[in-house]
Amino acid sequence: MKTLFPIALSMSRRRFGGLIAVAVAVLIGALAVTATAGIAQTGIWADAPVGRFASADVLVGAAQTVEQEEDIDVPLPEREAVGADLVATLATVPGIEHALGDLSFPATPVLDGTPVHSGGGHGWSSASLPDTPKVTGEAPDAAGELVLDLATATALGGAPGDRIEIVVAGQRATYQVTGIAEDVPPGLYFADDVATALAGREGRVDLIALWATPGTDPGDAADRVRDALAGTGLTVATGDDRGDVESLAVGAGRGLLIALAGSLAGVILMIVGFIVTGALAVSVAGQRRDLALIRAVGATPRQVRRIAAIQGTLAALLVLPPGITAGYFLAERAREWFVRLGVIPESLPLVTGPLPAIVTAVLFLAVVGLGARGAALRVSRMPATEAVAQTETEPRSPGRIRTTIGFALIGLAMLMAAVPLVSRSMVAVAGTGSAGIVAVIGLTLAGPAVVRAAAEFLAARLSRRPDPAGWLAAQNLRAFASRGAGALTGLAMAVTLAITYTFAQTSPQKGVEQDLAASDLGALSVTAPGLGGVPAYALDDLRAVPGATVAIRDSTTVVLPHTEDGRAKADAYETVVLGADAESMVDLGLTAGSMSALTGDSIAVSGTFSMWQGLDPGDTTELILADGSRVTVTVAAVYDRELGYGDIVLSPDVAYPSASLYDSVLVGGVAEQTVRDALAGVPGVAVDAGPREVAAEVTPQMWLNFVVVGGLLGYVLLGVINSLVAATSRRGGEFDALRFAGATPGQMRAMIRREGLWYGLGACAAGLALSTPPLLFLGVGLLGSPIAAGPWWLPPGVCAVVLVAGYLATVIPAGRVLRAVTGR
Incomplete structure (x- = not known):
């Protein structure tokens, strides 16, 4: 090798132009591969910073994923609740000083008929975290009372004693502000029993926050908590892992980054390999005469190929550091862009570990070494005289x-x-x-x-x-x-x-737009983005309109568990929520079954899904809903407009048996102005002709x-x-x-x-x-x-x-x- 290196270096100086093409291909390829690997690494190992529960030593929550064997677990977009009785149980664990159960639910204040963004509704105990904050006024103690954080109070111009309108639990009601809390996360804070009733989760909480006694190591406290929860399947987190338990959006964002990186990796690697090997072929072709002469003076075929590989490796080593560095920069810009697009939460940080650099360097050095040897294979195997003769x-x-x-x-x-x-x-x-x-x-x-x-x-x-x-x-x-x-x-x-x-x-x-247009039977679409969805009381107002047909049109995610070669697998499906009451407003293009049967624990499936899963009307299958609950559903119908409606349409009775907010509501049988008049008391509502064509x-x-x-x-x-x-x-x-x-x-x-x-x-x-x-x-x-x-x-x-x-x-x-x- 020491003898070959000066020869390869000398040849590189004389044939610099060909190696420039190799260097440029490696430089830009390293940038793309490093950025993709950085995105994948973030999806696998990123930890979100802890927000409202930064002072808690341990967080306990349900596992927000569906496990797969030999594959990445599937994240669930909605929170699975935890038994509220565990709060008292965990408070008695040695080394735990304080425990509280947290509830979060949609709650939006209304000012002059316009929704005002807030941090949602919570129980008052969540504001203590665990010490009682400084409050101007008094803590909420009864139904109809709440405490505002300082930022929300400023936005509403509220003060203790004022009465404000809130849309919460699907209803619009007036609440009295009993106090303004400082140094607490944004939100509307209700008495704990009131918050439980508003959230509709009697006997359940979202997660449990624990504080260790002074002098107790959080890790030791967490081990005792795990022992107390053995067999429950709950997640016990400390340190940086607490952010994953607190924020559902982080888990969903990580899963999306993994999927994006996976979908791009194959294409990028194929193209990079094509361009790099093509540049190596041109570089080696330009040196065929030199390599043939080296072969003629006694070099072995392996030495000739090694000389070509050394040249390519030298070019790659010169440009890999700037290419990899630029790749990390590009990965961070990509993360910021994803945040602006709403694909991932802003709290999800980029993981800048050494793995992407190592993977990129090893990959390109291997590709360059093998590609250069392959390009020089023919000239190295020829007899020396024939190799020289064919160089012209x-x-x-x-x-x-x-x-x-x-x-x-x-x-x-x-x-x-x-x-x-x-x-x-x-x-x-x-x-x-x-x-x-x-x-x-x-x-x-x-x-x-x-x-x-x-x-x-x-x-x-x-x-x-x-x-x-x-x-x-x-x-x-x-x-x-x-x-x-x-x-x-x-x-x-x-x-x-x-x-x-x-x-x-x-x-x-x-195709999605065509399916949506063909399925529209003249319905009006009602949305209320400022409230986070159309509240339940708006449905009551619409159903009171003579001649009106009203149906929920929502979206959610379901997971289909199955086995593959004896291993547990799970596939996530973006799902439309639509019931039998939409039959006169939406035509799914049914090929079997009836939409009137889309009630209770039932679903409709696409023709492709029906074929691959072997499901026909009347058959049953198991699904995992967005909050992790498992249900057995019956196939009510099969449809062919799967581009517009995906593979599964879920009955509202399955998806949201007790929901208070819906993405959109379809209304048929009445004029648009009649619908607007009926919804005059709903703030931030929008009425559009035709289905809500999000996909357009x-x-x-x-x-x-x-x-x-x-x-x-x-x-x-x-x-x-x-x-x-x-x-x-x-x-x-x-x-x-x-x-x-x-x-x-x-x-x-x-x-x-x-x-x-x-x-x-x-x-x-x-x-x-x-x-x-x-x-x-x-x-x-x-x-x-x-x-x-x-x-x-x-x-x-x-x-x-x-x-x-x-x-x-x-x-x-x-x-x-x-x-x-x-x-x-």
Whole structure:
């Protein structure tokens, strides 16, 4: 190794241009991989800071996840309650000085008919934490009384003795302010027994906070608490883990980050591997003569491959530190962006441990080492004299096996993209974007044969025309088909990636909108975002309107437990809540069963879900609701508008048997103004014609995918351009031979321009050819049309960018080389 290192270093200095392409590919790739790994690490290990219970030593709560074997647990979005009797039990545990049970529930004050944001409702004991705060006035002691925190009191202009309106427990009522508390978290504080009644959780609390006696180690106290709770399945947390028990949003946000990182990791790794290995192939190709000469003077094949690997590793080591550092910076910017989009809570911090850096460094050093050895494999195995002889020509064409594998991969990609034809669901769309990448990999393998055949066709056609520049360009493409295929497939990847990934987002979204529009039977939609939902008393007002049909339309999450190869698994489903009373207002497109049976413990399922789970009307299955409770439900109907309504529609009797707030309410049979008049006493209410088309908006997930696709497109273009510039810059010997054969400088410049144009046109043709079948399948399967939904300007726009990039990356460096040749 010590002997080979100076040789590799000397060669790197002489062939610096090729290694620049490797360095740029590794630099940007390291940034993307580190950022993705940082997001995944945050999802796995992040701990939220403790908020209201920062002074508590131990927090006890229910496990807010569904366990999976050999997989990440599924988070539950709603809190599972804890028995209130445990508060007294845990207060007697040795080492525990004080214990209190906390309740949190929706409660919104109203000022001049407008909802005012607050920290929700709590029992008065939660404000003590555990010491009684400074209060101007008195603590609440009876129904109709409450204490405000100072910030909320300031916003309302309230003082002790004032009466304020509150929407709580689904009702609008007037409460007397008995005091203003300082140094307490924002919220409305009621007497404990009143808070229990308002929350509707008699005998239950959200969590239990414990304070250790002075001098007792919190860890020791927590161990005694765990012993006291053995067999209950409750979570006992200390230190940083307390934030997870206190905040449900953190658990949900972590789960989402893991899912996002997982969905992006495969695509990013495939593209990064493609670009880095492509750059290594160009770099090694530029040194074939040097490597062959080293082989000729006695180097073994392994030493030749090691020299190539050392060069690539040196380039990678130079750029990995800045790339990894920039990756951490990008991960933090991504976290801030997720917070602005409402995807994760602001309290969820980025974990900046060393693992992403280690993973990125190991991954890229392995990819570069293996890629460089693979690129030098052929020249290292040749006999020395043959290796030197072939350095002035392109290596022999790839064999039929490689070409066959390439076309087989393209065929496999088309099969992957055809799933929407048999399953009209979001799961079916997942393969569309990946199919594009698999197809491009297939094109990479089959590319030399395709380029050679196309070049022979062009040369035959141009030989009959007075176009020497075109004929020269076609002959060059035929003679150097591998080089041309490398440029063409890289540019084609940019076209395919941009089109398939974008349309894979916009087409399902259009399908969602179509399903919602087709299901609308003329209902009005009522929402009250300022109150956190439509209160129960608003439903009573609406049901009192003569001729009105009223139905709840909400959303929740359910988990389907199952076994896979003997291991416990669980799948989470975003679920619409809709009952039999919506039958005259919503048409789910039933194919079996009846919506009138969607009452009690019943569900409706999509056709795809029915097929995969083997469920028909009348069958039963077990579900885990958002708060962790398990229910056995009966299938009432099967529907086909699954893009608009997901895989499961849940009866309100199952989802919210005693809820006081609902996302939205559907009203039919009466005029819009009649509904507005009936809801005049509900603050912050909104009435809209048609169903609440939340899905018609661009979701945070879509924004993320658009940004990622844009970034990857830029990375692909930059990597391909760098490789194309490096490959073109080493064509001096080729241009010398053409000049010696009699080609004029003008003919050579025209030939170069023609090559650059053909690279771009060929890439656009290949990219569109690989993208068209997946888009056709998307359109037919999801929209019933051969035309997929998406921005019409994207295909021509991407092709224009690729044409310009391919042309300039060929013409500009070739022009510099040509000037040097003509100067000689």
